[in-house]
Amino acid sequence: MELGLLPALGSGIGDLEETGQASRLIEGYLEPYARAFERVWYFSYRPESLADFTGDHELARSVGVLAPRGRRPRLLRALTMPVEHRRQFARCAVLRVFQITGVIPAIVARARWGTPFVTTYGFWYARLSRPGPSRVAKRVLETLGLRLAAAVVATTEELRDRAASVAPAQRVHLIPNGVDLARFAPGERRSGGKGRILYIGRLSEEKNLSALVQAAAALSARVPCHLVMLGSGPLRQRLEAEARSAGVSAEFPGVVDHRRVPDWLHEADAFVLPSFTEGHPKALIEAMAAGLPCVVSDCAGNRALVTDESTGLLFDPRDPVALADRLERVLTDETLAVSLGRCGRELIARDYDLARLVATEIELLKRVARDSRR
Structure with a gap:
């Protein structure tokens, strides 16, 4: 069983690297995904490879980062991504969309191959974005993504309730963001009382x-x-x-x-x-x-x-x-x-144990993939 990963519209691992978060993606998600699936594909909007962010050669054999060929606007890239990488998309049993703004390639793949997708709903973009064309576009994407997803991962109860007002409630699952409890553990305070x-x-x-x-x-x-x-x-x-x-x-x-x-x-x-x-x-x-x-x-x-x-x-x-x-x-x-x-x-x-929450997510992804074959 192969898994496809779709980042937010226009982004890639390099965007996470710029905010210090690439290692969290790699260690918290890509590594357990690689253990659970035969092959993992990360469809990026940036000219990048996994080797740019980690020296783990074994992981690189399991996770392929597919970069765009040439420069193009991000919306055009989103629409043409499943065509450009049709061989890899066709092999995916399920697609994992990390943010609701990244659903466009998943919707195209669903129409072309019937591939189910699971999307995170971690922010109410349509309500909280600034007024203007961007908010309208995000509202459309949000509605389409929630309605067409085989499953929605909501990170809070409020977002779960919001998603369930658009998508069938049985498709909406509460899986919050998590943390590596061993790495982020209480330690000796070293401030010296400096406030x-x-x-x-x-x-x-x-x-x-x-x-x-x-x-x-x-x-x-x-x-x-x-x-x-x-x-x-x-x-x-x-x-x-x-x-x-x-x-x-x-x-x-x-x-x-x-x-x-x-x-x-x-x-x-x-x-x-x-x-x-x-x-x-x-x-x-x-x-x-x-x-x-x-x-x-x-x-x-x-x-x-x-x-x-x-x-x-x-x-x-x-x-x-x-x-x-x-x-x-x-x-x-x-x-x-x-x-x-x-x-x-x-x-x-x-x-909020990240390892347990990712394991729950992987079970959901596999169940969605199996159900789509029936």
Whole structure:
């Protein structure tokens, strides 16, 4: 049985490498897929090969990365991908779409060969995208993808309910994002009581990071604190300037490889995620797995993980003062910080073990492939 993998529209493993996430894909997904299927094909939008990201030659024999021939717009690539790689597509018993925006080649393959596909639904693109033609296009893709998929993997209960309002409920399966529990484990705190506050993610508007800088400025007048924003994005220079202007002690290390993230978590005293919207944030799952007390905005994706005063602290993302107050609590109340970290770790260990969740997904993929043959 052969498996085909389809990334988000226009992307590839190189996009994950740019955000430090390629190793997570390779170790968390490609390796178990390769053990479960005779052959795995990754249909990329980028000129790349697996050897660009790993020296594992055995894995490269099991997982083929198929790059485009020549340059073309991403939509044209999506439409012609099953034609360009028709031999490999025809051999796939099932296609795995990593994001709903990547369903176009899967829909074409379904029409041409009857190949079933399973898609992740991890973000409500049609509702949360900015108004304009892009939102309309995403709404159409979302609806088509959900209706035509043989199975939908929803990452939160809210997204499961949304998907079940479009697709038959029996096709929708709740499989959340997971974490390597051994790698992201509680460790010795190495901050030395410096009040290190860690954010991990894209430096972009929807992450509400100016509010974080404002909160850090207010907080620094009361307790020692140091802000670390790990990641890249269009707002980096503006945020650096805002931090300097506000007198906030801050650093912007850029992107680090996913395998190094636990070191940054162990050097922090608190994790913060102030976003206006979230799907099912992997960075938060990893911080909770590492036993770090988490202060996060009160939005749907975060609420799926954090119960206020139990597994973390919630705040209104429009209120930097509330954010500063909650950060002060976890930095000054060790009993609270330890309790939040412990309860967060227990939740993640119980429900978000990546190895178990990927095994569940593989069972679903094989069942879909078998059912399509009947």
